[in-house]
Amino acid sequence: MTIAEELISEERAELLARLGLDGQNKASMGRVLATGSIAEATERADGTMEATIRIKEDEVCWEPDILVLPHGGELELTVINDDKNTHACLLPSxxxxxxxxxxxxxxxxxxxxxxxxxxxxxSSPGGNDEGRGLTAAIVVxxxxxxxxxLDRPDQPRP
Known part of the structure; x- marks a missing residue:
């Protein structure tokens, strides 16, 4: 691993820990999409959030892989396709x-x-995109x- 890759890994690990995405009963998303990037949406004064996601050229993945929203609500999302191929973006709402x-x-x-x-x-549901499609997550x-x-006993939280 290069020095740059080690720094990115350390920064990513610190962000995952700060957001609580790195452990059981917190939000295990940080472990599910462990090879991609992570970013936080920006919150405006009126409570709406905004973020940008992109498909980088020849990388067949979303950037970021995990987008974190501080709370539920409305998100204004800009989606950029920098790739040489067409893609789709199917978003939850x-x-x-x-x-x-x-x-x-x-x-x-x-x-x-x-x-x-x-x-x-x-995701990008069009085409096979290297066998799995472009898949990523928004964590609220x-x-x-x-x-x-759910009507069940309290679960342990570290």
Whole structure:
């Protein structure tokens, strides 16, 4: 591993730990998509969030692999396709999914709403994209409201 790769790994590990995505009963997403990047959405004064995701040229993956939202709500997402190939972006949103068709070297925007904490997967469903497709996740942090909690004993939290 090069020095640059080691620094990136250390920075990524620190961010995963700070966001609580690195352990059991926190949010194991950091371990599920362990080879990609991670980023946080920016929150505006009105509570909406914004972020940019992209498909880099010839890399067949999303950047970032994991997008973290500090809470549920509305996200304004810019999706950039820097690749030489066309791709699609199928995004989760309450009650419906959003679909963007991205020609090569193009950009699209989507407003999505994710009001509950959890993991939400997004992908490029068109084509095989090296055998698995482009798959990534949006992690919404926060606590589940009491009315949505399962009726079961408390689970241990480290």
């Amino acid at each position: 309450n009650g419906d999914q959003k679909f963007l068709w991205l020609m090569n070297h193009s950009k699209g925007r989507a407003k999505i709403t994710l009001d509950g904490p959890g993991y939400y997967w997004y 942090q926060g606590e589940v409201p009491p009315e949505a909690k």
